[in-house]
Amino acid sequence: MVTYKNLDRCSSFDSLKKIQAIKLSEKLSAQRIASFWIRHAAAMSYCYAFAPVDDQIIEKLQALTDEQELVEKYRLLVEGEIMNTGEKRMVLHHMARGRLGKTVRWEGQDMEAFYSQEKQRFYEFARKVRDGSIRSSVGTPFAQVVQIGIGGSDLGPRAACIALSRWAVSHKRARLAPWFISNVDPDDADSVLSHIDLSESLFVLVSKSGTTQETLANETLVRERLRASGLNPDLHMVAVTSKTSPLAGNPHYLDSFYIDDFIGGRYSTSSAVGGVIISLAYGPETFEEFLQGAHEADKLAFEPSLRHNPVLMDAMIGVYERNVLGWPCTAILPYAEPLSRFPAHLQQLDMESNGKSVSRTGEPLSYSTGPVVFGEPGTNGQHSFYQLLHQGTDIVPLQFIGFLQNQISPDMHSEGSTSRQKLLANLVAQMLAFAIGKSDSDPNKMFPGNRPSTLIIGDELGPRQLGALFSHFENKVMFQGFAWNVNSFDQEGVQLGKVLAKKALGAISKGESTFDARLDALISAALHTSLKAQMQPDTAGKE
Secondary structure, three states, rough: OOOOOOOOHHHHHHHHOOOOOOOOOOOOOOHHHHOOOEEHHHHHHHEOOOOOOHHHHHHHHHHHHHHHHHHHHHHHHOOOOOOOOOOOOHHHHHHHOOOOOOOOEEEEEEHHHHHHHHHHHHHHHHHHOOOOOOEEOOOEEEEEEEEEOHOOOOOOHHHHHHHHHHHHHHHHOOOOEEEEEOOOOOOHHHHHHOOOOOHEEEEEOOOOOOOOHHHHHHHHHHHHHHHOOOOHHHHHEEEEEEOOOOOOOOOOOOOEEEEEOOOOHHHHHHHHHHHHHHHHHHHHHHHHHHHHHHHHHHHOOOOOOOHHHHHHHHHHHHHHHHHOOOEEEEEEEOHHHHHOOOOHHHHHHHHEEEEEOOOOOOOOOOOOOOOOEOOOOOOOHOOOHHHHHHOOOOOOOOOEEEEEOOOOOOEEEEEEEHHHHHHHHHHHHHHHHHOEEEEEOHHHHOOOOOOOEEEEEEEOOOOOHHHHHHHHHHHHHHHHHHHHHHHOOOOHHHHHHHHHHHHHHHHHOOOHHHHHHHHHHHHHHHHHHOOOOOOOOOOOOOO
C-alpha cells in the first residue's frame, strides 16, 4: 500500500529545504557539463548540468522521490488504480501506446484490446482515404483533413501535426494537408474554410461527450458551408467520441472512432484524438512510430534512480525550483521551428493538470503547485521575452529542446556557417549566457547569471522523437502531481465559466440581453445570481 501525503509532511522535504542553494556559475565545469547527462528514449539525451542542483541536492531529491513513492504510484496508475480521485476514474493514456503492466479491465473489457481495436479501425479508414477508396460526396479524393475540437482535442494534435509536417514531406508520407478549427469565434472557422477546397475536405469532429458547445457550434457552421457548396456534409465528416455520446454510431458521419473517460483531453494525442488526423495526413505508420517513441519513454520512467531517469530528474528539479527556490514560472524554448505550437500544448498540459490548491482529498495546500508555463521557438524568443529572462527581477527556469539535423531541404550557407549551425550556436550560447552572466561597469549591460536551464537534444525530430517528447512532459506533470499530492487528471477550474456562459446564452435567447451596453453589465451579473452562490455542476460534459 502506498501512502498519499502532502509535500510539507515529508521529512525529506524538510531536509531539502535546509540545504543552501548553489551558485550555478561557480559550479559549472567541463567535467560537470560532460557528466550531467541521462540517456533518453528515441536516441535523445537529457542534460541537467545547468540546473540549480549538485550531488547533495540530488541526494535529497532522491530521498523525496522515494518517500513519496513516485515510481510505485506510476505503476499503480498504469495498472488501473483510480488516480483521478475527483471523477473516480482510472487514467489510461499510457495504455493507448502500449501496456506497461498487468491487464486492465473495465466492465469486462480488456482496455488494451479496446484501444488497439480502435486504432486498427482508424488505420484502415485512413488507408482507404489515402488510396482514394473513400472519396468525397462528389467523387473527388480527399486532399485536406480539418479537425474540429477545442482544448486537448486541438492543442496536442495541432502541435504534433505541425511538428511532423515537413518531416512527412521529406519522407514522402504527406498525403492530406491538416487544418484545425477550435475557437468558437466564427472568424477562426471562416479563415480555415476560405483557404481550402470544400469538395476535397474531410472533417474530424472531436468531442468525448458529444455536447461540447464550441465544437458543435463550429460543426454547424461547417455543415452549412458544405451544403451551400452543394455538398453532402454526412459524406465529409467523421467523429471521434465516446460510445455513450450522441455522436456514437450516428448516420450523419462516415464513421465514429471511440475514446473513453479514462483518457483526459490534454493527454489524448496518443488516442484516436490525435491518431485519426495524423494517420490521415501522414499515414498510420507515422502515428505508429509516434506511439513507439512514447512507449519507449514511458518504460524509461519506471527507473527508480534519478540519475538514470530523465523525466523523473526533470520533474524533481522542477519541484525543487518551485517549492524551495520559490520560482513560479518555467519557459519552454524549442530551438526547432516545427515545435512552434508545442509550448502551447505544454501550457495546457501542465497548468490544467497541476494548477490546483487542494490535495487529492480536497484538503487546502500550504505550498505552491504547478508553475506558469510559456514559451516560443528560438531564435525568435531571443528577440522577444529573453530580455526579461536575462535581466529581469525574477528567475525563470528554462527548458531547451534542440536537434542536430534539419527535417527537410539542404541547409543554407552564409558567413561561413550553415543555418542549422547558427541555430545550435545560439542555443548553446543562450544556455551559457543565462548561467554565467556578465559583469560590466555599466549596470545596464550587466547580466546577473545563475539563471538555470535543462536541455533535451536529439539528432532529428521525427515521429519517434516527438512521441518521446509528449511522453516526457506528460510523465513530468504526473510525477510532480504525485509529489504535490494533487489530482493531475481533472479540471474543475474550467467548469464554472461554462455554467455562467450557459446562463448568459439563455438570457440572450429569451431577449433578456442585447449583449451590448457594454455587455449588459456583464449580463446583469450572470442573471441576478449572487456571484458567491454555489454553482450547480456542469452537465454539458467535458471535451
